[in-house]
Amino acid sequence: MSAKDLSLTFTTNDGPVHALSQVDLEIGRGEFVSFIGPSGCGKTTFLRVIADLEKPTGGTITVNGMTPEQARLKRAYGYVFQAAALYPWRTIEKNVALPLEIMGFDKSQQKERVERTLALVNLTGFEQKYPWQLSGGMQQRASIARALSFDADLLLMDEPFGALDEIVRDHLNEQLLHLWESTNKTICFVTHSIPEAVYLSTKIVVMSPRPGRVTDVIDSPLPKERPLDIRESKEFLDIAQRVRDGLRAGHAYEV
Amino acid sequence: MSAGTSKFGNAFLPVTSILLVLLLLWYVFAYVMNAPFQRELDKRAGENPSFSELVIKTWSQPKPTMPAPHQVAQRLWKTVFGVKPWSKRSLVYHSGVTLSSTLLGFLMGTGLGLIIAIGIVYIPVLEKSFLPWIIASQTIPILAIAPMIIVVLASINITGILPKALISTYLSFFPVAVGMVKGLRSPEAMHLDLMRTYSASNAQIFWKLRIPASVPFFFTSIKVAIAASLVGAIVGELPTGAVAGIGSRLLAGSYYSQTIDIWAALIAGSVLAMLLIAAVSMLQSFTARMMGAQP
Numbered sequence: 001m002s003a004k005d006l007s008l009t010f011t012t013n014d015g016p017v018h019a020l021s022q023v024d025l026e027i028g029r030g031e032f033v034s035f036i037g038p039s040g041c042g043k044t045t046f047l048r049v050i051a052d053l054e055k056p057t058g059g060t061i062t063v064n065g066m067t068p069e070q071a072r073l074k075r076a077y078g079y080v081f082q083a084a085a086l087y088p089w090r091t092i093e094k095n096v097a098l099p100l101e102i103m104g105f106d107k108s109q110q111k112e113r114v115e116r117t118l119a120l121v122n123l124t125g126f127e128q129k130y131p132w133q134l135s136g137g138m139q140q141r142a143s144i145a146r147a148l149s150f151d152a153d154l155l156l157m158d159e160p161f162g163a164l165d166e167i168v169r170d171h172l173n174e175q176l177l178h179l180w181e182s183t184n185k186t187i188c189f190v191t192h193s194i195p196e197a198v199y200l201s202t203k204i205v206v207m208s209p210r211p212g213r214v215t216d217v218i219d220s221p222l223p224k225e226r227p228l229d230i231r232e233s234k235e236f237l238d239i240a241q242r243v244r245d246g247l248r249a250g251h252a253y254e255v
Numbered sequence: 256m257s258a259g260t261s262k263f264g265n266a267f268l269p270v271t272s273i274l275l276v277l278l279l280l281w282y283v284f285a286y287v288m289n290a291p292f293q294r295e296l297d298k299r300a301g302e303n304p305s306f307s308e309l310v311i312k313t314w315s316q317p318k319p320t321m322p323a324p325h326q327v328a329q330r331l332w333k334t335v336f337g338v339k340p341w342s343k344r345s346l347v348y349h350s351g352v353t354l355s356s357t358l359l360g361f362l363m364g365t366g367l368g369l370i371i372a373i374g375i376v377y378i379p380v381l382e383k384s385f386l387p388w389i390i391a392s393q394t395i396p397i398l399a400i401a402p403m404i405i406v407v408l409a410s411i412n413i414t415g416i417l418p419k420a421l422i423s424t425y426l427s428f429f430p431v432a433v434g435m436v437k438g439l440r441s442p443e444a445m446h447l448d449l450m451r452t453y454s455a456s457n458a459q460i461f462w463k464l465r466i467p468a469s470v471p472f473f474f475t476s477i478k479v480a481i482a483a484s485l486v487g488a489i490v491g492e493l494p495t496g497a498v499a500g501i502g503s504r505l506l507a508g509s510y511y512s513q514t515i516d517i518w519a520a521l522i523a524g525s526v527l528a529m530l531l532i533a534a535v536s537m538l539q540s541f542t543a544r545m546m547g548a549q550p
Contacts, residue, residue: 053448072454079452085445089467089546098463102455130547 001027001050001154001186006059007211008045018211019045020056025205025214027188029153032180034197035190035205036243037250042212043190043205047156050188051079063154075103077154078147082162084139086131086146092118093127096146103150117145120179137168144176148183155187161196170228173199177226198222198239199231206243208250216246281324282314288321289313322515330519343499346523352500353488354527356416360423361484365477367424368431375432376439376465377457393429397422397487402494419500423487427480431473438472439465470546474539481531489524501527 008020020042027033035043048054049061052068063071071077078099086095093114100110118124121141131139140160147155161169173196180187191197197204198220206216220239222230230236293313297304304312314323331346340347371389375381401422408418442464450460492502501524508517544550 051452053451072452075454077452079449081445081449083445085443085449087446087464087467088548089470091547099453102450102453102459102463130549132547132549 001025001061001063001188003046003061004059006046006049006056006061008042008049008054008056008058020049021211021213023059023212023214025217027186027203029186030184031202032187032200033189033203033205034201035188035207036192036194036197037207037212037247038192038209040209040212041207041250042209043207044158045212046207047158047188047190050154051077051156071154075099075150076152077156078150078152080140080144080147080155080157080160082159084131084136084143086139086142088131090130091127092123092129092131092134092142095131095142096149099146099150105150113149113151114145117149118142120148120182121145121175135168137164137172140164141172141175144179148179153185155185157187157189159190159192162191169193169196174228176200181224194240194243195231198236198243199226199228204239204243206246206250208247213250215250216242218242218246278324285319285321285323286310286313289316289319292316292320318512319514322518326515327518327522330515331522334519335523346501346504346519349499349501349504349520350523350527353485353492353502353524356419356491356500357423357481357484357488357527357531359416360420360487361427361477361481363420364424364427364480364484365431368428368476368480369435371428371432372435372439375436389429389432392425397426397490398493400425401487401490405491405494419488419491422491423484426483426487430479430483431476434472434476434479435469438469438476441472442468467546470542474535474542478532478535478539481535482528485524485528485531 003023003025006020006023006025007018010017010019023042023046035046037043045054049056050063050068052072061068064076066074066076086092087098090098096114096117097110100113105113114127115124118127121144123138123141123145126134126138126142131142134142140163144157144160147157161172164172176187177200189197189200202220202224204216204218204220205214206218207213208215218239222235222239290309290313293309293316297309297312313319315326316322319326334344334346338345340351342348371385375386404422404425405418408414408421446464446468447460450464455463488500489502489505492500493506501520504520504523505517508514508520
């Protein structure tokens with residue numbers, strides 16, 4: 001995926017808002033990229049541009065060599081929202097099957113894929129439950145299963161664990177890393193937690209607001225195999241420090 | 256289930272107390288309103304009854320200004336259980352006639368309301384051009400337009416159940432149209448974005464998202480619509496001298512000063528309305544259970 005001089009300006013009643021300004025970025029296949037920055041730095045907007053949920057007003061962006069719209073029409077990515085956004089009238093099984101129904105997978109394929117992806121996020125046994133019967137963390141796992149079920153190469157995640165408590169979040173981060181290792185997908189992950197970004201990523205994109213822009217891109221030297229206690233290591237803390245410096249350089253703390 | 260019974264249990268005492276107070280007031284009013292005529296009668300007959308005799312007499316006149324509750328209850332009993340249900344004197348028969356045009360009108364109104372709502376949601380220009388007319392249509396008094404509908408349709412040989420049902424349709428499409436516009440637009444932005452990421456077709460978004468999301472709005476709307484349909488059917492029976500139906504009983508009662516008949520027909524109408532609403536509510540809770548709603 002590659003973005004060149006990408007910008008997006010929203011027109012509002014209070015004048016134009018520069019959500020993204022001159023963003024240049026290259027993301028390789030199989031990378032785990034985190035976007036970090038304070039509110040209003042355009043990290044979610046950037047993800048939505050990749051997903052063709054927003055149209056850029058300037059510059060170019062390609063996803064797998066296609067425009068975002070072509071990529072969307074080809075169903076090249078799975079998107080995980082801030083909230084689980086499960087349909088309350090569907091069981092967990094049916095929610096995970098939703099994209100499969102829409103994309104026209106046959107019944108036996110649907111069943112097999114739902115079973116496989118629910119196992120991947122440790123939700124086997126909850127197929128017949130309705131979303132309100134599950135905890136917030138389980139709901140978010142179900143929504144990840146839904147995004148994985150149709151096997152897109154690219155997974156876009158917009159602060160998926162933002163609303164969860166830290167214990168659940170740690171656990172899900174660990175599971176997400178396993179998932180990424182075992183599926184070899186490219187993951188774009190929006191967060192505003194520094195430890196989360198450093199722990200998960202092979203590449204950290206630090207962004208700052210007004211106008212939304214990239215201030216630093218950090219390639220993480222951490223190994224692919226990452227136990228939770230790697231967060232105490234010297235390398236980890238060094239990267240975290242660099243992220244913090246990047247945020248400060250972007251005046252992110254002055255907000 | 257247990258929630259249902261306890262809700263009923265909690266409501267039982269307050270509802271009965273109010274009912275008793277109303278009955279008491281009704282008796283008082285029956286005395287007050289019938290007493291002048293009763294005194295006149297007694298004077299002509301040269302009688303001079305005591306107060307308690309007067310009270311009893313005001314509660315048992317054959318054509319009272321205001322019938323007492325037990326008179327209405329007796330008439331109801333006689334015309335519901337005392338005669339064969341298919342007899343012209345049975346309120347069951349008349350309720351059935353009104354019910355059939357209510358239901359036909361309700362179904363047509365719900366269908367029309369749905370079509371209008373889908374039109375407004377998918378064709379934005381309709382909201383500006385069509386919606387004001389729909390709202391205006393409901394400001395016309397139904398009592399004024401009902402006789403015209405019936406007379407105009409009769410002149411082109413459409414008689415029977417359809418003209419009455421059309422009046423019900425006229426009253427019931429509106430709440431469905433307005434409620435379903437809101438219901439079809441109720442999905443959150445995130446749920447719609449999700450469909451977009453799957454590049455789902457409009458038809459898929461409609462059937463898999465908009466329709467299920469609108470179900471609660473649908474039931475709220477049709478509860479209003481079915482009550483309005485009943486009013487429409489009864490009003491439709493009034494201006495034409497219809498031979499059957501609750502409306503015709505009301506009209507016949509007022510022609511012949513049969514106040515007890517009027518009240519009995521009124522109560523039959525209310526019971527019918529309650530049964531219809533109860534039926535819709537049951538369908539609603541059944542659907543909610545089927546759709547996994549949180550109890």
